[in-house]
Amino acid sequence: MPTKKTPTKTASKAPAKKVTSAAPAKKTTKKATPKKSDAGTPLSVVIRRRIEAQKARFHANDNISKFIQPGELEGLVDEVAEKMQAVLESLVIDTESDHNTKNTSQRVAKMFVKEVFSGRYIEQPTLTKFPNVSRLNELMIIGPITVRSACSHHLCPIMGRIWIGVLPSKESALIGLSKYSRLTEWVMCRPQIQEEAVVELADMLEKKIKPIGVAIVMDADHFCMQWRGVKDRDSKMVNSVMRGAFLKDSNLRREFLSLLDKR
Numbered sequence: 001m002p003t004k005k006t007p008t009k010t011a012s013k014a015p016a017k018k019v020t021s022a023a024p025a026k027k028t029t030k031k032a033t034p035k036k037s038d039a040g041t042p043l044s045v046v047i048r049r050r051i052e053a054q055k056a057r058f059h060a061n062d063n064i065s066k067f068i069q070p071g072e073l074e075g076l077v078d079e080v081a082e083k084m085q086a087v088l089e090s091l092v093i094d095t096e097s098d099h100n101t102k103n104t105s106q107r108v109a110k111m112f113v114k115e116v117f118s119g120r121y122i123e124q125p126t127l128t129k130f131p132n133v134s135r136l137n138e139l140m141i142i143g144p145i146t147v148r149s150a151c152s153h154h155l156c157p158i159m160g161r162i163w164i165g166v167l168p169s170k171e172s173a174l175i176g177l178s179k180y181s182r183l184t185e186w187v188m189c190r191p192q193i194q195e196e197a198v199v200e201l202a203d204m205l206e207k208k209i210k211p212i213g214v215a216i217v218m219d220a221d222h223f224c225m226q227w228r229g230v231k232d233r234d235s236k237m238v239n240s241v242m243r244g245a246f247l248k249d250s251n252l253r254r255e256f257l258s259l260l261d262k263r
């Protein structure tokens with residue numbers, strides 16, 4: 001049974017670290033040491049400084065696209081590849097003779113930045129909204145939408161499905177059906193934990209659609225329990241978020257849950 005989850009949003013803001021050199025200037029030096037420029041600084045550090053200057057959060061499941069300038073993603077792929085190569089070397093893998101692992105670092109870097117974690121680096125997909133002209137206020141269910149994500153603890157895949165229930169108000173702005181998938185994909189393509197992912201998606205839908213109620217059920221296989229750890233192949237995690245009318249009206253909630261095609 002899906003459990004009700006009270007929406008909690010922790011916005012823990014760690015104080016931005018500011019490195020100010022407080023070393024007293026030596027009387028003997030004639031010139032001040034030249035200010036360290038960005039040249040030679042890893043791109044990740046440059047981006048990180050921009051984020052910290054705005055006191056923004058950059059957890060694994062945060063989107064940091066507004067701090068990345070055009071063209072920088074390629075540079076980020078190169079930096080990750082270089083560090084991934086060091087990981088392979090530390091794993092004592094002969095990437096020179098082993099043709100299978102020769103370009104693995106580059107492939108993995110590209111996969112992380114451009115594919116499986118792209119939801120951190122690219123902007124939110126544009127959601128064309130249209131007015132609820134027919135004044136629909138009936139339950140809509142969208143799903144199952146395929147979910148591909150990864151846990152932030154081990155970076156192991158999370159593969160599953162999501163169902164979204166929306167009870168629009170007559171004043172709600174509706175979004176096209178395909179946009180639910182695109183928004184879900186954008187949120188899921190980040191390392192995270194399932195409980196937080198569904199809450200984030202619900203927050204976004206509430207903000208965009210302003211419905212009377214929104215409900216989400218996610219059902220997923222966690223590879224960190226199947227590939228490693230307890231190696232329980234059948235364990236799944238199901239969780240849900242109920243907002244507004246879905247929280248208050250048990251009949252509506254029951255209707256939504258009964259209509260999910262959970263085969």
Ligand SMILES: [Zn+2]
Pocket residue numbers: 151152153154155156224
């Ligand atoms: Zn894990």
